[in-house]
Amino acid sequence: MAITSMDQLPAAFESGQKKQINDRLPTGLGRDTRNKARNLRKYAGVVVVLAVWCALSYGRVVDATRLPTPTALWDQFVSLATHGFHGVSLEDNILVSVEQTMLGLGFGIVFGVSFGLAMGYSKVIEELFGTLFSFIRPIPAIAFLPLAVLYLGIGLTPKVVLISVTSFLFIVMSTESGVRGIQHDLLRVAKNLGLNRYQTFRYIILPGATPGIMTGVRTGLALSWALIVAVELIAAQSGLGYMIEQAGNFFELKIVFIGIILIGIIGVILDSVVVLIERRLLHWQGR
Amino acid sequence: MTVVPSMKERELNEKGSKGRLAFQHVTKQYENGFVAVKDLSFTVHDGEFLCILGKSGCGKTTCLHLAAGFEFPTSGAVLAKGDPVSGPGPDRAMIFQSPALLPWMSVYKNVILGPKCRHEPQYAELADSLLEEVGLSRFANAFPYQLSGGMRQRVAIVRALIGQPEVLIMDEPFGALDAQTRLGMQEMLLSIWERRKTTIMFVTHDVDEALFLADRVLIMSPHPGRVREALVVDLPRPRDYRLFADQRFVNLKRQVMEILHEKI
Numbered sequence A: 001m002a003i004t005s006m007d008q009l010p011a012a013f014e015s016g017q018k019k020q021i022n023d024r025l026p027t028g029l030g031r032d033t034r035n036k037a038r039n040l041r042k043y044a045g046v047v048v049v050l051a052v053w054c055a056l057s058y059g060r061v062v063d064a065t066r067l068p069t070p071t072a073l074w075d076q077f078v079s080l081a082t083h084g085f086h087g088v089s090l091e092d093n094i095l096v097s098v099e100q101t102m103l104g105l106g107f108g109i110v111f112g113v114s115f116g117l118a119m120g121y122s123k124v125i126e127e128l129f130g131t132l133f134s135f136i137r138p139i140p141a142i143a144f145l146p147l148a149v150l151y152l153g154i155g156l157t158p159k160v161v162l163i164s165v166t167s168f169l170f171i172v173m174s175t176e177s178g179v180r181g182i183q184h185d186l187l188r189v190a191k192n193l194g195l196n197r198y199q200t201f202r203y204i205i206l207p208g209a210t211p212g213i214m215t216g217v218r219t220g221l222a223l224s225w226a227l228i229v230a231v232e233l234i235a236a237q238s239g240l241g242y243m244i245e246q247a248g249n250f251f252e253l254k255i256v257f258i259g260i261i262l263i264g265i266i267g268v269i270l271d272s273v274v275v276l277i278e279r280r281l282l283h284w285q286g287r
Numbered sequence B: 001m002t003v004v005p006s007m008k009e010r011e012l013n014e015k016g017s018k019g020r021l022a023f024q025h026v027t028k029q030y031e032n033g034f035v036a037v038k039d040l041s042f043t044v045h046d047g048e049f050l051c052i053l054g055k056s057g058c059g060k061t062t063c064l065h066l067a068a069g070f071e072f073p074t075s076g077a078v079l080a081k082g083d084p085v086s087g088p089g090p091d092r093a094m095i096f097q098s099p100a101l102l103p104w105m106s107v108y109k110n111v112i113l114g115p116k117c118r119h120e121p122q123y124a125e126l127a128d129s130l131l132e133e134v135g136l137s138r139f140a141n142a143f144p145y146q147l148s149g150g151m152r153q154r155v156a157i158v159r160a161l162i163g164q165p166e167v168l169i170m171d172e173p174f175g176a177l178d179a180q181t182r183l184g185m186q187e188m189l190l191s192i193w194e195r196r197k198t199t200i201m202f203v204t205h206d207v208d209e210a211l212f213l214a215d216r217v218l219i220m221s222p223h224p225g226r227v228r229e230a231l232v233v234d235l236p237r238p239r240d241y242r243l244f245a246d247q248r249f250v251n252l253k254r255q256v257m258e259i260l261h262e263k264i
Helices: A029-058 A070-083 A090-123 A123-136 A141-150 A156-180 A184-192 A197-234 A240-249 A253-282 B004-015 B060-068 B107-119 B123-133 B149-161 B178-194 B207-213 B241-245 B245-264
Strands: B002-005 B021-029 B034-042 B049-053 B075-080 B092-095 B167-171 B200-206 B216-221 B226-232
Touching: A029 A070, A070 A253, A090 A156, A090 A240, A090 A253, A123 B207, A141 A156, A141 A197, A141 B178, A184 A197, A184 B107, A197 A240, A197 B107, A240 A253, A253 B049, B021 B060, B034 B060, B034 B075, B034 B149, B034 B226, B049 B060, B049 B207, B049 B245, B060 B075, B060 B092, B060 B167, B060 B200, B092 B149, B107 B123, B107 B149, B123 B149, B149 B178, B167 B226, B178 B207, B200 B207, B207 B241, B207 B245, B216 B245, B226 B245, B241 B245
Parallel strands: B049 B200, B049 B216, B092 B167, B167 B200
Antiparallel strands: B002 B226, B021 B034, B021 B075, B216 B226
């Protein structure tokens, strides 16, 4: 029959694999070599910074009280990890920061996604809240900190509230644009197939908005993580930001450096977790 | 091979010929004042393959949206089996220019979405046999991004057919495909239609496509959209690629081209 002859089977699919753009690149180099080259490029920046650090510190270009050597920093890290700092263990400081970020982000996701979906779905809701949110969004959350402390005291509540609000505002925006980005024909298909409102939401709106939601979650996480540390610098009794602040007051420069590096590393780890979830959820994009 | 003037076509409707789908003096004016179609009357008969031919902006797509129930006429009536169209429904299945598959669902899930949501029984076997019919059995678990353009459009056709519609409404469904794939799809559509005799309302701007597929071609003219000519295509069936070189086909095509050319 004519039908089978016109099958243009994508070769990659036949062999049960996803398309690998790599395989199609016309280049004389093998794939391994190219991956190696790419990994080298990826870490080139980090390597350069480390090299400069080593040169400056081991070479005594900068005084050890201003820039500790990597070995000294490592020793300090080991002692910090075993003995803690000012009576608080390192794990506790890390956990406090991560937990509060997650808690705030959790609220931000729940409310941000709900509001974003509603705003994408209904022009009226968008008109009611859109201007307000656009007004608050560009204000750095840290500017609200004095108010938050005044109204909510110091402790868990003001931090979680600030993080929730910050991540909420960005998740709302990208969820809404996710809904608006859904191909119009898909909604016509839903009507044509006789889907009810719930089914349209469940099978079309929600999955269609997921790319937008995930972009928002990723941005929200990055902002929240940066914010928690900033808030802890000012109003907290534990957490990585608090540790850095205290270490700075006592001229414990090595601990400040360790704090900074840990914040960076944990930020990267948290982001990779979101990216992993994103890939799982959005496998159908075929990337 | 006869040209039926549009006046005669209109009289036919007024005599009350029912048909699967009937447009009666349909005018559609949009909120911005644009009149997409004006005083449009025609009937799609039971089991007929009707093509609507015209260049872009002549109200072809508006016709389909009216028939599908996505839009409603400003005046006049669109009737499905004698009753006014009150909204979209699976009895009038629509196939769009883009396959409009849900990219987050496998081929199989895309196909069964309608009957599953409408809580119809026994869609699984029907899905299997329809996928088999269009040569996509092996791709039931594939995702749309893994398919070629033609394969995606075949999934869209299966998704429409599984609801066992009385009318298939097709909006330039093969317009985005390359010429060879398009021919394959056209032949496939004809064989599907010949087996079922589902009424088809098919919009295209491609003269060859219209003449190859249709029992009857309505030629529309723009500003405002109206039926310019109704042309009966009495070429033999079953049709295949050889038809394109057939003298009768060529004559008919010349006739259509002359009509289209006059308007410019």
